[in-house]
Amino acid sequence: MGRAPCCDKANVKRGPWSPAEDAKLKSYIQDHGTGGNWIALPQKIGLKRCGKSCRLRWLNYLRPNIKHGGFSEEEDNIICSLYVNIGSRWSIIAAQLPGRTDNDIKNYWNTKLKKKLLGKQRKEQQVQARRVCGLKQEIKRESEDFLLPVGVISRTPYWPHEQNSWPIPVAYACIQDSDLNNQTSSIIHFPNNTVTATMNSQYSSFDISVTQDQLYPSTVNMITTDTCHTSNVFQGFGNFSSDLACVNPQQIDESMRDFYGLESMEIANGSTNTTSTESTSWGDISSLVYPPLVSEYEACHQRIMAQDVTFEESSYFAMQTQ
DNA sequence: AATCTGTGCAACCGCCTACAA
DNA sequence: GTTGTAGGCGGTTGCACAGAT
Numbered sequence: 594m595g596r597a598p599c600c601d602k603a604n605v606k607r608g609p610w611s612p613a614e615d616a617k618l619k620s621y622i623q624d625h626g627t628g629g630n631w632i633a634l635p636q637k638i639g640l641k642r643c644g645k646s647c648r649l650r651w652l653n654y655l656r657p658n659i660k661h662g663g664f665s666e667e668e669d670n671i672i673c674s675l676y677v678n679i680g681s682r683w684s685i686i687a688a689q690l691p692g693r694t695d696n697d698i699k700n701y702w703n704t705k706l707k708k709k710l711l712g713k714q715r716k717e718q719q720v721q722a723r724r725v726c727g728l729k730q731e732i733k734r735e736s737e738d739f740l741l742p743v744g745v746i747s748r749t750p751y752w753p754h755e756q757n758s759w760p761i762p763v764a765y766a767c768i769q770d771s772d773l774n775n776q777t778s779s780i781i782h783f784p785n786n787t788v789t790a791t792m793n794s795q796y797s798s799f800d801i802s803v804t805q806d807q808l809y810p811s812t813v814n815m816i817t818t819d820t821c822h823t824s825n826v827f828q829g830f831g832n833f834s835s836d837l838a839c840v841n842p843q844q845i846d847e848s849m850r851d852f853y854g855l856e857s858m859e860i861a862n863g864s865t866n867t868t869s870t871e872s873t874s875w876g877d878i879s880s881l882v883y884p885p886l887v888s889e890y891e892a893c894h895q896r897i898m899a900q901d902v903t904f905e906e907s908s909y910f911a912m913q914t915q
Numbered sequence: 916a917a918t919c920t921g922t923g924c925a926a927c928c929g930c931c932t933a934c935a936a
Numbered sequence: 937g938t939t940g941t942a943g944g945c946g947g948t949t950g951c952a953c954a955g956a957t
Contacts, residue, residue: 607926608927646926648943684945695945699946699947700923918957923954924950926948926951928949930945931946934943936939
């Protein structure tokens, strides 16, 4: 049968640890080690504490070389970078920061770092909003001067969050090809790359290719049951976003979605759909740590190559590589 | 001076996985 | 193969303190 019960929960002390308890636990572990059995440890040293509580106290507070507070700028960057790449895997993040505990990093993130980043992002958004406003007027002016060929979108496309972090397209077109099963291609030119979206009405799907300086051509395919009016492709994308699964193996924190302009990656029915990568071991994650921009670019590129990315992320990827 | 509100952080809770019996 | 606990982890709670009203 199974092991002996963990502890008598009715007879264990809870709440803050006293200095005497700390001293007892620290002294014993330094002399004898944990013995590989946390549950038996408090009884051995006469502490009326649950073994789990002892373990937590040792790991988060009493362990030698623990650092508290005073996170450096470099540590901030590492935490942010890893959070973007792997989410709230605090123990993995802590493993990259000697002397830091997962609990400490978690608290630091929730109470300070998140707010710090949001403040930074709001400032950037304000600047970008002013830019977008000016560009919108410019595009509108230019499109009015243009003699548009059949199929070219003559309206400002729907970008779910263009007021935030979206890349600004410099040109876009919608082309209907009657020779290819009435496929409709939408081509969006960004300053340094091009996103081509081809709608295949037969299979209710989109083929999206992102080309960046001819170096990273890649294709993703998004199946959808939605319908998309050829004259309104971009509005269609806005709708599809709600049907797409979140690519990251964890739910991206609301604030971070906001930070990176990925709010539209909401998941249908409020579920936390993830891809098959969820249970993947992260292995050596050092490449994800630094420098952030390069690692995010590579991670995103890998996902695109694996056809495991949403349209929004493709655009985000395009933006990041500019 | 008293009360309210926000913040930081230690500790707990509940869940999952590995593994001993 | 099954059962049930230990260990580990992320999310949440609750308390102490500081600053604002």
